[in-house]
Amino acid sequence: MLYAFIVEDEQFAREELKYLLNETGDIEIIGESETMHEALWDINECQPDVVFLDIQLAKGNGMELAKQFKHMKKQPMIVFATAYDAYALDAFDLDAVDYIVKPIDESRLRKTVDKLLVHAQFHSVKPQQEDTQPHGTKTIPVKDEDRMIIVQVDEIYYIGTENRQTYIKTAKHKYETDLLLYQILEKLGDDFLQVHRGYIVNLKQVSAIEPWLNRAYNLILKDGSKVPISRSYAKNVKQKLGFK
DSSP states (O other): OEEEEEEOSOHHHHHHHHHHHHHHSSEEEEEEESSHHHHHHHHHHHOOSEEEEOSEETTEEHHHHHHGGGGSSSOOEEEEEESOSTTHHHHHHTTOSEEEESSOOHHHHHHHHHHHHHHHHHSOOOOOOOOSSTTSOSEEEEEETTEEEEEEGGGEEEEEEETTEEEEEESSOEEEESSOHHHHHTTSOTTEEEEETTEEEEGGGEEEEEEOSTTOEEEEETTSOEEEEOHHHHHHHHHHHTOO
């Protein structure tokens, strides 16, 4: 049995592909998405064996999404299922196992599944390395101009909000993400702590804590950044950091 994820922005096409894959008896669908950004996050989390990808998405491009798989701890097999036949060469440059042109025929899909089963047998996925980030993800998808890239969690200094936009700050870059603070926090491990309604901090990057106004504090990070701690979070933050 192979575990599959579908990225398709047209609901009818998505439901049809799910039905046909379920009928094969060799594929179990463990996730689906309509957008590139949502898919990148979910695929990184659920780690499917194979991803069935449309190319032209309403929000994003399946080719660009597939390029990001090489950065994942478990790289899924790729099958493009699209109405366009012009991208086949580009698809195989990305090591796609197959390229199916819509409308999808049941017998044609059966051949694809057989290819996947053989590929999985002879190109077994490397065992996942033990997670060094307890109970949390190791990577987060972010926007970089017109691209989507994956940021390693250990590189993050803090996560904040500004003008209703969530951003992620590393030593050298500041990236935007469509995720909300609480959505990111629930994915992160114990090294991350919310210190303000608008900030989450990587505790490994904290170098000092200083008093601020009205019994509030600032965290000083290793890159010199200052992040405010609101009074409602101050006690918990100091306990976590071992400050009295």
